[in-house]
Amino acid sequence: MRRSQLFIKTRREAPADEEAKNAQLLIRAGFVHKEMAGVYSYLPLGLRVIDNIKQIVREEMDAIGGEEMLLSTLQHPQIWQSTDRWDDAKVDVWFKSALGEGSEVGFGWSHEEPMTRLMTQFVSSYKDLPIYAYQFQTKLRRELRSKSGLLRGREFIMKDLYSFSRDREQHDEFYATVERAYHRVYDRLGIGGITYKTFASGGPFAKFSHEFQTISDIGEDIVFLDQGKKLAINQEVLTDEALSDLGLDRQSLVEKKAVEVGNIFTFGSRYSEPLGLFYTDEKGVQQPVFAGSYGIGVSRLMGLLAELFADERGLVWPSVIAPYKVYLASLGDEAEVKAAADEAYEQLQAAGLSTLYDDRDERPGQKFADADLMGLPYRVVVSQNSLQAGGLELKKRTQTDTRTVPQDQLVQALKNSLQE
Amino acid sequence: MRRSQLFIKTRREAPADEEAKNAQLLIRAGFVHKEMAGVYSYLPLGLRVIDNIKQIVREEMDAIGGEEMLLSTLQHPQIWQSTDRWDDAKVDVWFKSALGEGSEVGFGWSHEEPMTRLMTQFVSSYKDLPIYAYQFQTKLRRELRSKSGLLRGREFIMKDLYSFSRDREQHDEFYATVERAYHRVYDRLGIGGITYKTFASGGPFAKFSHEFQTISDIGEDIVFLDQGKKLAINQEVLTDEALSDLGLDRQSLVEKKAVEVGNIFTFGSRYSEPLGLFYTDEKGVQQPVFAGSYGIGVSRLMGLLAELFADERGLVWPSVIAPYKVYLASLGDEAEVKAAADEAYEQLQAAGLSTLYDDRDERPGQKFADADLMGLPYRVVVSQNSLQAGGLELKKRTQTDTRTVPQDQLVQALKNSLQE
Numbered sequence: 001m002r003r004s005q006l007f008i009k010t011r012r013e014a015p016a017d018e019e020a021k022n023a024q025l026l027i028r029a030g031f032v033h034k035e036m037a038g039v040y041s042y043l044p045l046g047l048r049v050i051d052n053i054k055q056i057v058r059e060e061m062d063a064i065g066g067e068e069m070l071l072s073t074l075q076h077p078q079i080w081q082s083t084d085r086w087d088d089a090k091v092d093v094w095f096k097s098a099l100g101e102g103s104e105v106g107f108g109w110s111h112e113e114p115m116t117r118l119m120t121q122f123v124s125s126y127k128d129l130p131i132y133a134y135q136f137q138t139k140l141r142r143e144l145r146s147k148s149g150l151l152r153g154r155e156f157i158m159k160d161l162y163s164f165s166r167d168r169e170q171h172d173e174f175y176a177t178v179e180r181a182y183h184r185v186y187d188r189l190g191i192g193g194i195t196y197k198t199f200a201s202g203g204p205f206a207k208f209s210h211e212f213q214t215i216s217d218i219g220e221d222i223v224f225l226d227q228g229k230k231l232a233i234n235q236e237v238l239t240d241e242a243l244s245d246l247g248l249d250r251q252s253l254v255e256k257k258a259v260e261v262g263n264i265f266t267f268g269s270r271y272s273e274p275l276g277l278f279y280t281d282e283k284g285v286q287q288p289v290f291a292g293s294y295g296i297g298v299s300r301l302m303g304l305l306a307e308l309f310a311d312e313r314g315l316v317w318p319s320v321i322a323p324y325k326v327y328l329a330s331l332g333d334e335a336e337v338k339a340a341a342d343e344a345y346e347q348l349q350a351a352g353l354s355t356l357y358d359d360r361d362e363r364p365g366q367k368f369a370d371a372d373l374m375g376l377p378y379r380v381v382v383s384q385n386s387l388q389a390g391g392l393e394l395k396k397r398t399q400t401d402t403r404t405v406p407q408d409q410l411v412q413a414l415k416n417s418l419q420e
Numbered sequence: 421m422r423r424s425q426l427f428i429k430t431r432r433e434a435p436a437d438e439e440a441k442n443a444q445l446l447i448r449a450g451f452v453h454k455e456m457a458g459v460y461s462y463l464p465l466g467l468r469v470i471d472n473i474k475q476i477v478r479e480e481m482d483a484i485g486g487e488e489m490l491l492s493t494l495q496h497p498q499i500w501q502s503t504d505r506w507d508d509a510k511v512d513v514w515f516k517s518a519l520g521e522g523s524e525v526g527f528g529w530s531h532e533e534p535m536t537r538l539m540t541q542f543v544s545s546y547k548d549l550p551i552y553a554y555q556f557q558t559k560l561r562r563e564l565r566s567k568s569g570l571l572r573g574r575e576f577i578m579k580d581l582y583s584f585s586r587d588r589e590q591h592d593e594f595y596a597t598v599e600r601a602y603h604r605v606y607d608r609l610g611i612g613g614i615t616y617k618t619f620a621s622g623g624p625f626a627k628f629s630h631e632f633q634t635i636s637d638i639g640e641d642i643v644f645l646d647q648g649k650k651l652a653i654n655q656e657v658l659t660d661e662a663l664s665d666l667g668l669d670r671q672s673l674v675e676k677k678a679v680e681v682g683n684i685f686t687f688g689s690r691y692s693e694p695l696g697l698f699y700t701d702e703k704g705v706q707q708p709v710f711a712g713s714y715g716i717g718v719s720r721l722m723g724l725l726a727e728l729f730a731d732e733r734g735l736v737w738p739s740v741i742a743p744y745k746v747y748l749a750s751l752g753d754e755a756e757v758k759a760a761a762d763e764a765y766e767q768l769q770a771a772g773l774s775t776l777y778d779d780r781d782e783r784p785g786q787k788f789a790d791a792d793l794m795g796l797p798y799r800v801v802v803s804q805n806s807l808q809a810g811g812l813e814l815k816k817r818t819q820t821d822t823r824t825v826p827q828d829q830l831v832q833a834l835k836n837s838l839q840e
Binding site: 041042105121154 | 462516564
């Protein structure tokens, strides 16, 4: 993409009403636009980051048998009344609107009920189970305060997977499979080392549920880590009984701030029974389907990664989710510089190395500042100086040193570096 | 995808409360699930169709310089008040909800206002224009009656492109470019021959706006065609003056029912002025940005194509948007049949021919009925009969005759047929 054709501009200052560093950076770099507190639109570069995160999550969900679909935003009150989750006194984040003639609709803040009801169309026998279905959905939640940027929005993008199993045994096996898939997602995003499986309260069908918490000072959550065992426990379940169950020792736990980047939950027949999701087992006996749900906050991950990897000059994207791999900048308007930069752009594109080409008539200082602020993994500069030095100047966003690469070796140099 | 791993089932009967043939077929074939009137969830095969339509639209929008982004669903009242489109008396399809402390939010039924306001962040000079930005958005509209299936939903997926130009001349050029891109979209979807550019009322900034109307008896609109000129005019502008302007003769017009599959609209400074979207021209004079919008209903197209191409046995997808190219069915449980079918599945997958493999333990009649109902372009059957006849039985969904193809020629036979 040529920068001259991209409509966004970077900004020196974030808007005064934006308190969260992740949103400040993403707004300044032109990745998102703030519509109101907790509500952001995704500009072209931001949408590419979202799509890259989704693709990693999608690959890992597909690999464990997940089937992608898309439920509706509009929600019928009746199905939520049957599980007693329509009343604002029970669920306080509902957006609701009049539909007409005294009737209402809700806006999906979660999707256990519609997914469970939908499955009643397709499940009758044990042979129909298990089923693993997921979606990427824009969730809407009436949060009265929303000050953490993309970490806690009123409108946010989430991957929610639902499992429908015959019994606890079949469920537990898949639950462990999802755990492993989640760890692969966090590893691929570059936060595997600081993301802990965390024990949280479980509800009626399981002693514990599990969160995945990424250790960071920007977190709103408090967790207690056992770094040796690579496990954590959250405050609400920090009891002697829980510690004993988990084989953890209170003395060896360290208190840390953390951001929840995923959660997995066993809900058994909690929704299946009221919504009528039953199957006939091998013996001809009707049984409720045993279910679970598994969430990953896609836009929250974008916010977390933006803030976690940033430095004083701006964003620093991991290359797997960067909107483009390379920021290519031409400095000066000499014909030979433009020709070399155009050629580099074509070489990079042809090699499948996605490139944002800053071909604008703009000061070098502005181009360097933009490259740093936008945080693409590599910067390639073409100038009369670089050409005299024998080629193009290559720099990693995470390093300060630059090196000159002959034009015909640029693609190979980048490919080698990406594989390091 | 193996059918045994796909959770959906086909149905003999559509739900009693579903009146629209497109939704009846899509529900029976397991492509969508009805949540309530005018609200459908997309099951795995349906989501693949949506994604295929989106990809065709995306390619054509990118080819004319469109930049993809994603605006929010939640809408701030203030920006719609500034254009006088917040009041229910002015716009009667708003879903609105309480946010807290007496404040409200709206749910995006269209996005001219937020897109225009967003551009005030990025436009100051004539050098910043033109800008072409688009999104695929789930629109929400409070339609009191909604009985046309996916053709008119309360929740639907739309591509909306917005252009921001310096003046009418720059605008008009792009407007004509979009027209050509829209014709390419309809051609690629297989409805180019029956889709007409149609003159509709224009508003203050243009004599006419334009709709793209696909001629079909299922349409809710009435248009008047000049088949020779490949133009149409809609009822509201069928005046002597308009006919004279367009060089059309009332005698040669034919009245037809049609489905609106796209619209393009010049709105000039209608939203730019109240929302403060101005730029400084070459002479240093402040000017309002001249804008237009360009919509294509993605989920409506899915409904239209489902209904338009169907026959008495079910859906008949054009191959460019079919969820899979091939329905592969094994008949019988003999080892040699299963082995040949497994091998065919791997051959097809390796060749990039997406395949739904009906590996279920199910009657041949049911598999044939499902293949027809789901409407994939090709059916490949492996049975003892076919193996004795020398290979696999190949049939196009649109034809009744079958032919036997040796296993090692299957991929080539399909590729040849797809290129026909």
